[in-house]
Amino acid sequence: MLPVILIALTILSITIDGFMSAGNAQNIMRQLSVILIAVTGETLVLLIGGIDLSIGAIIGLSSVCGALIMQFTGSPLLGLLACIAVGAGVGSLNGLLIARFGLQPFIVTFGTMLTARALGFLLTGGRSIGMLPKPLLEAGRMNVAGIPLVFILGLAVAVVVGYVLSRTAFGRRIYLIGSNPRAAEFSGIKVNRVKFQVYLISGTLAGVAAYVFMMRLGTASPTAGDQLLLQIIGAVVLGGTALTGGEGGIARSVTGAVLIAIIIKSLEIMGAQFWDQMIVIGVLTALGSALGAWLSRRRTRETKREDVAERIGHSPVEKDDSATRLRN
Amino acid sequence: MSLAYRIDRAFVANIQRYSVLVMLVAVVIVFASISPPFFTTSNLSNILLQSTAIALAAVGMTFVIVTGEIDISIGSLMSLAMTLAWMFAVIPGAEAGQQAGVSAWVYPVGLAAGLALGLINGWMIVVLRINSFIATLATMFAFRGVAWKMVGSSDKAFDDSPVLFLGRTELFGIGLPIYLVAIVAVAAYVVLNRTPFGRYLYAIGGSPRSAIESGLPVDRLKVLAFGVCGLCAAAAGLITIGRVGTLQAGLGNGFEFTVIAAVVLGGTSLLGGRGSIIGAILGAILLVVIDNGLNLINASVYIYDVVKGVILITAVLIDVALLRRLGAGSRAA
Numbered sequence: 331m332l333p334v335i336l337i338a339l340t341i342l343s344i345t346i347d348g349f350m351s352a353g354n355a356q357n358i359m360r361q362l363s364v365i366l367i368a369v370t371g372e373t374l375v376l377l378i379g380g381i382d383l384s385i386g387a388i389i390g391l392s393s394v395c396g397a398l399i400m401q402f403t404g405s406p407l408l409g410l411l412a413c414i415a416v417g418a419g420v421g422s423l424n425g426l427l428i429a430r431f432g433l434q435p436f437i438v439t440f441g442t443m444l445t446a447r448a449l450g451f452l453l454t455g456g457r458s459i460g461m462l463p464k465p466l467l468e469a470g471r472m473n474v475a476g477i478p479l480v481f482i483l484g485l486a487v488a489v490v491v492g493y494v495l496s497r498t499a500f501g502r503r504i505y506l507i508g509s510n511p512r513a514a515e516f517s518g519i520k521v522n523r524v525k526f527q528v529y530l531i532s533g534t535l536a537g538v539a540a541y542v543f544m545m546r547l548g549t550a551s552p553t554a555g556d557q558l559l560l561q562i563i564g565a566v567v568l569g570g571t572a573l574t575g576g577e578g579g580i581a582r583s584v585t586g587a588v589l590i591a592i593i594i595k596s597l598e599i600m601g602a603q604f605w606d607q608m609i610v611i612g613v614l615t616a617l618g619s620a621l622g623a624w625l626s627r628r629r630t631r632e633t634k635r636e637d638v639a640e641r642i643g644h645s646p647v648e649k650d651d652s653a654t655r656l657r658n
Numbered sequence: 659m660s661l662a663y664r665i666d667r668a669f670v671a672n673i674q675r676y677s678v679l680v681m682l683v684a685v686v687i688v689f690a691s692i693s694p695p696f697f698t699t700s701n702l703s704n705i706l707l708q709s710t711a712i713a714l715a716a717v718g719m720t721f722v723i724v725t726g727e728i729d730i731s732i733g734s735l736m737s738l739a740m741t742l743a744w745m746f747a748v749i750p751g752a753e754a755g756q757q758a759g760v761s762a763w764v765y766p767v768g769l770a771a772g773l774a775l776g777l778i779n780g781w782m783i784v785v786l787r788i789n790s791f792i793a794t795l796a797t798m799f800a801f802r803g804v805a806w807k808m809v810g811s812s813d814k815a816f817d818d819s820p821v822l823f824l825g826r827t828e829l830f831g832i833g834l835p836i837y838l839v840a841i842v843a844v845a846a847y848v849v850l851n852r853t854p855f856g857r858y859l860y861a862i863g864g865s866p867r868s869a870i871e872s873g874l875p876v877d878r879l880k881v882l883a884f885g886v887c888g889l890c891a892a893a894a895g896l897i898t899i900g901r902v903g904t905l906q907a908g909l910g911n912g913f914e915f916t917v918i919a920a921v922v923l924g925g926t927s928l929l930g931g932r933g934s935i936i937g938a939i940l941g942a943i944l945l946v947v948i949d950n951g952l953n954l955i956n957a958s959v960y961i962y963d964v965v966k967g968v969i970l971i972t973a974v975l976i977d978v979a980l981l982r983r984l985g986a987g988s989r990a991a
Contacts, residue, residue: 605806612800
């Protein structure tokens with residue numbers, strides 16, 4: 331995926347005047363900041379074979395709650411705590427219903443999406459909230475060595491989660507559960523506990539993303555995350571994390587998010603309408619996942635039996651491979 | 659097996675099968691007791707009429723979900739199919755004004771477009787081997803984008819055109835869409851439960867591996883299921899534009915989730931292999947009853963989704979609990 335980005339950047343910098351300017355780069359980084367944080371949580375969820383549709387709604391509800399607390403107390407720190415608390419609350423509700431009661435992630439997170447979004451509307455009456463504390467806005471506008479602070483925050487979250495995922499036992503458990511839940515269970519992993527933790531983390535990160543959203547834009551709104559959900563899932567999938575679980579990673583999702591951000595920005599500069607952006611994102615998502623599916627099929631295509639397995643959406647041979655690889 | 663156990667089992671099985679009906683009756687009783695205007699003939703027939711588009715699309719969606727796949731593009735699909743139909747059927751010269759003359763061609767062209775777009779979804783899933791959630795997420799964007807590009811931000815209004823016939827005609831005091839849904843529901847029930855095609859769809863969702871190994875043309879069947887879903891979504895679109903009287907690019911925004919909620923409320927499992935046409939229709943009616951009742955008691959608009967979200971999750975929780983009791987625990991989740 332990285333070569334694709336480099337090629338895209340080269341073409342764009344040649345064809346579009348001022349694309350490589352510092353101002354434009356900062357602009358893209360700012361836009362990326364919120365998505366980078368949200369995308370890491372969604373990646374963990376997809377890796378265990380789940381899905382979290384409530385991320386966008388959590389961003390909306392958290393931003394509203396955080397903004398109300400900040401208006402009330404004037405303290406950015408309490409605002410951050412409120413955002414995290416709301417995110418963790420919805421996330422643990424998701425985790426409880428999915429891991430403890432065995433409900434399907436799609437339905438659970440769809441239900442919490444509806445509910446969280448509506449609660450945000452109830453709290454604000456549908457309006458967005460401005461007048462956030464000054465220090466927050468100043469921090470949102472700050473650049474460190476020319477790089478926006480919000481982008482550094484986003485990247486830091488992605489790096490930390492990426493480290494946990496690739497270097498710790500917890501991360502390896504996530505991969506194993508996604509690639510082969512039964513093997514994970516047999517090897518003594520408390521699958522349900524890890525699942526709960528993953529949804530909790532995803533919700534919490536969405537809360538953090540909501541805070542960064544407020545830093546960047548200076549407003550909070552129940553619809554803050556509406557446009558983000560599909561972009562987040564699109565970025566994760568375009569990056570090459572499989573919806574079936576067990577395959578993918580944070581770095582891939584980050585490159586997916588960067589690619590989408592670059593494309594959206596260049597379409598904007600070229601004066602494309604938002605419907606052109608929708609078409610391009612749709613086609614890219616389809617092509618990206620078709621390519622990913624083709625590559626992973628090529629890797630595993632050896633015998634007829636495996637081909638049969640693929641057709642039904644499971645590739646047990648590949649999954650066993652990754653399980654042994656992880657144990658070694 | 660003791661008699662008491664068997665009675666208990668039969669009882670649980672019946673509640674599980676009819677849980678959406680139980681919920682619907684309960685919600686109707688609650689609203690009827692709080693709000694007098696709720697339980698009147700005019701309001702009830704209004705509810706039925708309002709639920710027709712959701713019910714019709716939910717019937718189509720059941721075909722897809724029964725195979726274990728999902729289609730989240732139907733809101734956009736509906737919008738694009740109606741746009742294509744409008745482009746084809748608009749009478750030249752009438753375009754300039756706000757009120758466009760549109761011929762009866764919208765019906766066949768709209769349905770054909772819906773079928774074709776549904777087949778495209780299916781084709782992406784079986785030929786490009788893309789996960790159905792992602793494939794239809796992609797077409798959800800792409801279809802909507804194309805519809806916007808063609809329609810633009812202005813509404814297309816219909817006046818006195820055949821488009822309004824389906825949405826606004828009454829036969830024996832009952833709206834035409836209600837007859838349409840009844841006919842489609844019976845047909846879909848027969849196809850899904852009494853023909854090989856329908857049983858194969860259940861088989862694919864129930865156990866994909868055995869379906870392939872017993873030689874079923876799984877790919878072709880799945881493409882057909884997506885075609886049926888697109889066709890039904892287009893029919894829902896025809897009802898909607900007929901009732902509303904305008905076409906806009908935002909038509910059907912968020913519709914897919916309402917429809918999936920109706921299907922799930924009706925007891926269809928997203929894992930595939932288990933599904934009910936009647937349940938899907940009752941689920942659609944339940945969702946409209948909630949909107950209508952909350953509206954009549956002057957509840958805040960924002961509370962509607964809270965109630966729907968809570969009811970959806972509660973329904974699934976109860977379903978899983980009952981299925982566990984029936985001893986089908988592994989299939990339940």
